[in-house]
Each structure stands twice: as C-alpha cells, then as structure tokens.
Amino acid sequence: MNPRFRLPPFLPARGVAAGRHFFPSGSALAGLLALAVCLAVGLGSYRLLAVWQLDQLAHTNAQRLGAYAVSLENALARHETLPFVLSQDHRLHELLDHPADPARVDTVNRYLELVQGRAGVTAAYLIDAAGLTLAASNWATPQSFLGQHYTFRPYFREAMEGRPGRFYGVGATTGDPGYFISAPVQEAGTIRGVVVVKVSLSAFEAAWRESGDALNLADAHGVLFLASLPDWRYRSLAPLGAAVEAELRETRQYGPYPLLPVKASEALSFDSPARPITLWDNAGGRRDALMQTLPVGPLGWRLVLFSDLAGAYGLAAARATALGFATAFLLALGFFAWQRHSRLQERRAARAELARAHAELEAKVAERTALLTATNVRLEEQLDAQAEAERILRATQDRALQAGRLAALGQMAAGITHELNQPLAALNTLSDNAVAFLQRGKPEGAVENLRLISQLAGRMGRIVGELKAFARRGxxxxxxxxxxxxxxxxxxxxxxxxxxxxxxxxxxxxxxxxxxxxxxxxxxxxxxxxxxxxxxxxxxxPAEGEGEGAAPRTxxxxxxxxxxxxxxxxxxxxxxxxxxxxxxxxxxxxxxxxxxxxxxxxxxxxxxxxxxxxxxxxxxxxxxxxxxxxxxxxxxxxxxxxxxxxxxxxxxxxx
Missing domain, CATH: 3.30.565.10 (Histidine kinase-like ATPase, C-terminal domain)
Known part of the structure; x- marks a missing residue:
C-alpha cells in the first residue's frame, strides 16, 4: 500500500447511531460499547480499504497511460524522417538557388501540396536561411505560409544549427496548433534552408474524449496543450516563472492564451508519479482526483491523467460500512433470543390495536364516501351550469363583436355611397363613349374606355371586398x-x-x-x-389653417x-x-x-x-x-x- 495517499474523513454508516434502541433499557453501557466497537471496525477498515483502492486504481491507470504513450510516440515517429527526405529533393535546392523564379516556386508549391496529401500531414513548407518561406503546401489558401518569417520558432533555429528540430505550438499564421518537425537543407556542408512538416495531434484529443478519461499532455514547463476536456487546454499545472513566460512569448508557442494555472489544493508537478489531489473547476465545483503522469516523446512531455476518486472512496466506504454492519449483526445475534419473546408479545398487542383501528377506519371511510358522493353530484351540476353560462357568454361576446363591426359599417355607409357613386358615374360616361367610338369606327378609343371601365370596376370591387371582410365573423x-x-x-x-x-x-x-x-x-x-x-x-x-389672427394652430x-x-x-x-x-x-x-x-x-x-x-x-x-x-x-x-x-x-x- 502507498503511505503517501491522503484519505478523506470517514463518515459512519447510517443506522449504527440508532443502535441504542437495539439494547434493553437496563443495558445502556453494553449498547454504547457495542456501538464503539462497530465504529472502530468501520473506521479502521475504511482507511485500509481506501488505500488499497487507490493502489489498485494507480496500477490500472499506469497500464492505460502506457498504452496511450505508445500510441502517441508511434504517431510522432511516423513523420520523423519526412523533412529529411524532402530536403534531398533537387527541386527544393533549385528553388533556393533561384528564389525569385515563379516557375520553380509553383513547381515546389505543387510538389509540397502533393506530399501533404499523400503523407497525411497538415502542412509542409520550405524556408530560406533568412527565415523567409519560399514555398508551402497551402500556397493556394487564404492563410498561406508564403512570404512569412519564422526565425522566432525554435524548430528553425535548431535546423539552422544542423540538427533536426521538434516543436509544438499554436500556428502563428493559421492559429491552428500542431507538431512541427524540421530538417536542414544542406549542400556541400552549407545549410541553405529549412524544410518543415506540421502534423496535427487533434485526433488524439478526440480519441481521449471518447474514452471518457480526463487525459492531458503537458510540455516540459507543465503547460497542458492537449486535453480531453476543452476547459483544461492551455492551462498550467503550476504558476509559470518569469523566465518561462518570456521564453513562451518569444517563441509565440501558445499564441494569445493566458496559461492560467489549474485550481488545485497544491502546486502540481511531475515529482510524484501518482498522488491524490483536490481540483476546482471554473464554476467552483470541487472533486478529489488521483493525478498520474508518464514521460512521452523526445521533448520532455508528460501524459497527465486525473482519475475521479469518488468511486474509489465510495466503494471503500461501502465495504467499510458493510463490515460495520456485519459486526453489529454479530453482536445483535447475542441479544436476539432474549428479545424474541418480548417482540412476539408486542406483535400480538399491535395486531389487536390494528384490528380496532381498521374497524374504525372502515366506518369513517363509508361515512366520507357517502358525503363525497353527494358533493360530487352537486359539483357536476354546478359544472354543467357553469359550462352553459360560458357558452351563453361566448355567444353574447361573438354577437357583441359582430354588432360592433356592423355599427362601424353603418357609420361609414354614407361615405361609401359617395365613394361608389363617383366610379358609377364615370362608368356610365365611359360606356357611352365606348359605344360612340364603335359607331364611328374608332375601336382604339373604345378599347381605352373599356380599359378605364375595368380599372374602375376593380376599384369598386376592392372597396366592397374590404367592407365584406370587415363585416364577416372572425x-x-x-x-x-x-x-x-x-x-x-x-x-x-x-x-x-x-x-x-x-x-x-x-x-x-x-x-x-x-x-x-x-x-x-x-x-x-x-x-x-x-x-x-x-x-x-x-x-x-382646429384643422391646419384655421384659427383667428396669429393664434397658434394645433x-x-x-x-x-x-x-x-x-x-x-x-x-x-x-x-x-x-x-x-x-x-x-x-x-x-x-x-x-x-x-x-x-x-x-x-x-x-x-x-x-x-x-x-x-x-x-x-x-x-x-x-x-x-x-x-x-x-x-x-x-x-x-x-x-x-x-x-x-x-x-x-x-x-x-x-
């Protein structure tokens, strides 16, 4: 068992405190002693079982972390040699010789684009010795690397020193994070440029999220840059020092993210491979967790797993409670024979009392049932009367609404008559004119008069339609x-x-x-x-223009x-x-x-x-x-x- 594990306070099982009712009134001292024995057994067994549960959980998590580490290292090593292979291609050397040649730039762009698609990487690009990107696989995208300078990136400096470069960070151009692998482009012992391949590790986050594990990947400074829970990404296990913050700003490794520390009961580190801690989320929620780490990759990274301890502590408490109850049960067996006789007498008295209460209850139920039946009949009559009143009220309201509309129509009748008389008079005149035009052999004049007649008829139809729509029931x-x-x-x-x-x-x-x-x-x-x-x-x-003298008009x-x-x-x-x-x-x-x-x-x-x-x-x-x-x-x-x-x-x- 691991002595470093700290345990939460033990909560005694419910029901044990009620043990004093288990003993006869003359044996209060014996009952208290039995209760103390049960509590001692429960507390002692809980501590032992909780430590054992933590050991088991740590062992299981170590195996899972090992599997995750193997999968991640295989993915990192898969493209390790790709930048070196690209650096041997003659087309890249020719472009470094003639960086301003558009044809060579287009050739290398398309070649890197082909490599990106075939190799399944996020991007591949060529940088000259001054840090300027000459060609990139994403040359046709709005966030192309062409013309960008990356001298501030460690992978560029490492490659210019003649060794492979490795770096994980947020893209300075695209804002997308990735794992960068670089190799120098050498000719006759001179480093003329750098080839870089960017690999996305987002698939690991998705796989970890589907597994349900609270798994994270931290860099050598303790910054979590991959996390199964998005809220944990770009958080630090402990407050970062001034030198580390300056380095991260210089390399722009994590872009604009503030890298706030994880809220925990203590500053987290990689000193202990497994230890219980207390965590708080952004909403103030608290949970106990087992933190385990495992080294992975060539850059000093660590897989960090936070396992919820509620289940382990709960299982230990349940088993300790079971042992406490088992102890109480064994003690209770000694008193069972003595109690049996008194319990039987109490049951006989209880049955007699229950029979009497049952008879009284049946009488009251019969009385209340009759009263409820009569009340229900009266209620149904009242509901019927209320429904009829509501029907009459709705009908009255509908008639009142219709009457209101008809009253408004009546007030407008005289004006509508005037609205219709003008078109009717015009219809008579236009129809006479149309006849006259036809008699004189001027059909074009008759057609114009008939067109005007159609417009006037449409206007009269709209007036009548508006009135009919307003008068009908809703x-x-x-x-x-x-x-x-x-x-x-x-x-x-x-x-x-x-x-x-x-x-x-x-x-x-x-x-x-x-x-x-x-x-x-x-x-x-x-x-x-x-x-x-x-x-x-x-x-x-007064209307506009009315009023006497210079009096104001409203x-x-x-x-x-x-x-x-x-x-x-x-x-x-x-x-x-x-x-x-x-x-x-x-x-x-x-x-x-x-x-x-x-x-x-x-x-x-x-x-x-x-x-x-x-x-x-x-x-x-x-x-x-x-x-x-x-x-x-x-x-x-x-x-x-x-x-x-x-x-x-x-x-x-x-x-």
Missing part, C-alpha cells in the same frame, strides 16, 4: 398576421372619417413588418376602434408606432421555476387631442361607459377591443402623454 384559430396589412385594412375603413376631419395619420412600422398571433378580422376591428377613437379626439381641434395628427419589445413568460409549468425571454409586438396609437380626464381613465374599458353624446356610441368599442386583445394573449391599455394627448397601447404575442 375565426377561432390564431394565425400569424402581418401588422402592416392589418393597419392598411383598418386605415382604409377609417379613411372617410380622416378626410372629414382633414387629419393626418403617420405610420412608423419597421421593415420587415412584424407579425402577431391573432385572428386577422378581429385584429382589424380592434385597430379600427382605436383609430376612430383617436380621430374622434381630434374632432374638436395640427390634427394621429401617430401609429409599431415596435418589438421584450417580455417574459412563466416556465414553472415546464418543471423549471423562473421566467424565460419572449417577444411582444407593441402598437401605440397617439393623438394630439385634449387627453383622457382623470375621472374617466379608470372606467375607460367598462362596457356601455362612454363620454360621447347620446346617439353617437354605445360605449362597447373599447370593451370589445380589450376582450379581443386578451383572447389573443395580449393587453390593451391607455394613458395620457406628458406632452399632451392620449395614447392607446396594444401589445400582442409575436408570431
């Missing part, structure tokens, strides 16, 4: 409705009233126009009611603004208490009128409440509009604006 199903289209239809309905008042209606609708979940007909009815109310509020204002203007606004919906019914973000569409209609009196504002949406003179309104428009808005899952409210006038705000769920 549908029960809510569908996505364009706010812009609904406003256009409503503005068409109130156009006559706007002309009568010589008022201006401005629209501010985002592009594209938002859509809401609603019934299009009933939404148009709400908008018509709100627009007519706004126009009615402007009726007492314009008759109605502003309609549409915007998306954030909202929240309750998600407690989904099993996660709280609120989730949603989206509403707000339609605000603001007038320049005198505003809403303070005593009227609280009663504004009451049915049959109106401030208009008798005969000009039933007081149902706003009440009906509020009912429709709430049936869509929205709201309707009114307020007085600080700058004057009233504003009605309609908010509906966005589609």
């Amino acid at each position: 549908q029960d199903e809510l569908v996505p409705v364009s706010v812009r289209e609904a406003l256009d239809h409503a503005l068409f309905i109130v156009e006559l009233r706007r002309r009568e008042l010589d008022a201006a209606i401005t629209l501010a609708v985002p592009d594209p126009a938002p859509r809401v979940l609603a019934d299009p007909v009933r939404l148009e009815q709400v908008l018509v009611n709100l627009l007519r109310n706004g126009l009615d509020a402007l009726a007492d204002l 314009p008759r203007r109605l502003a309609v603004t549409v915007a998306r606004v954030p909202a929240y919906r309750d998600v407690a019914e989904e099993g996660a208490p709280g609120q989730a973000p949603a989206s509403l569409v707000r339609i605000a209609i603001a007038d320049q009128g005198p505003g809403i009196p303070a005593e009227v504002l609280p009663r504004l949406f009451e049915p049959f409440f109106t401030t208009k003179p008798a005969g000009e309104g039933l007081g149902l428009g706003l009440s009906i509009s509020l009912t429709i808005a709430e049936s869509f899952g929205g709201t309707l409210a009114a307020r007085n604006r600080p700058e004057g006038g009233a504003e009605f705000i309609l908010e509906l769920p966005a589609a």
